[in-house]
């Protein structure tokens with residue numbers, strides 16, 4: 751049985767945190783499932799960061815990546831990913847946090863005005879993805895009305911990014927590809943990602 755990584759668990763006070771869950775709520779744009787934050791990777795449009803993250807699990811299988819990215823909804827894309835789990839990269843568990851950080855940075859870089867503003871509105875509060883079943887990326891109720899518990903890896907990556915770029919007032923203009931073997935989209939090495947303005951100027 752998989753052990754729970756208790757040391758990495760955090761408790762969050764709901765009333766003192768920015769908690770997001772559904773994409774149509776005030777801070778729903780923080781979710782990877784949120785519409786309105788398109789990404790461009792090697793000139794391919796990816797509708798949301800969930801699809802990009804799920805596609806990278808299968809970087810050696812362009813056909814699966816295409817199946818994921820061509821879905822109409824990020825939830826369906828995630829279900830497609832589940833269907834192919836046995837073809838995940840062998841190192842996926844070791845690299846998935848790095849890949850998620852990269853996906854979030856691509857989202858910020860290419861949607862700077864909208865996403866930086868949303869992150870700014872969170873102030874310095876804890877950011878938490880509420881999930882009833884995922885205590886790795888998010889956090890769940892623990893029996894106390896005003897608390898959530900979980901590793902909240904997604905919320906912590908968002909807070910890390912807020913610290914690095916928003917609170918430091920440093921615009922993210924370029925995201926380099928990860929230095930890992932086979933970091934591919936549709937069989938091609940992923941190139942550096944540029945912000946909207948750089949993209950417009952250089953292409």
Ligand SMILES: Nc1nc(O)c(N)c(N[C@@H]2O[C@H](COP(=O)(O)O)[C@@H](O)[C@H]2O)n1
Nearest residue numbers: 782783800803831879881883884887904
């Ligand atoms: N909306 C939603 N529903 C769920 O059931 C979820 N588990 C999540 N979490 C998001 O899923 C992504 C991680 O996927 P894997 O579990 O690594 O395949 C990540 O974007 C979580 O925020 N969201």
